Amino acid sequence: DAKTTQPPSMDCAEGRAANLPCNHSTISGNEYVYWYRQIHSQGPQYIIHGLKNNETNEMASLIITEDRKSSTLILPHATLRDTAVYYCIVRGDNNAGNMLTFGGGTRLMVKP
């Protein structure tokens, strides 16, 4: 699976949009971009995933560039409860894609 690069930390003001970037320049055609987050002392929580089209659900939006080499997770109105480590993961649609490879993630701090 392709490697991902994320900034180690970010701050966001409560109520504002949080935009979390991820680089995955070696992504291949059948690999999807997944986002998970881990709130302190909890297990990772699935947020969203996509291949090449932008995706939106009740939690967030995922914007993937046309060349698919990078993506941005958007939390439209961040709250204090969104403080967590956010992981961007690339996963293939084959047997090797059964495991998720977690990098260092981005530690998002939402401040009042």
Added chain:
Amino acid sequence: NAGVMQNPRHLVRRRGQEARLRCSPVKGHSHVYWYRQLPEEGLKFMVYLQKENIIDESGMPKERFSAEFPKEGPSILRIQQVVRGDSAAYFCASSPGTGVHQPQHFGDGTRLSIL
């Protein structure tokens, strides 16, 4: 709907003892995954099981560690003769299948401390 349930949440063992970690997947999920998270690190894949079968154990240490997912009952991660380096959070995830549109859902982990 109940999510992935792991127990115990906290487990303390002395060096040389055995640790048994249990994971009940989401109802209807037949695929289980175990991950380990050392302090201040990301999660690392250990093993993937599908009812009664180990599919991928490429991340599992070769000695002292074993996993099972019996036809009935929870999945068990077993660590024999624990050492200090086994201290970590162990997370279990489950999914209904392995397709890209069937994401893994995680439990809140078992925190293992070795005295």
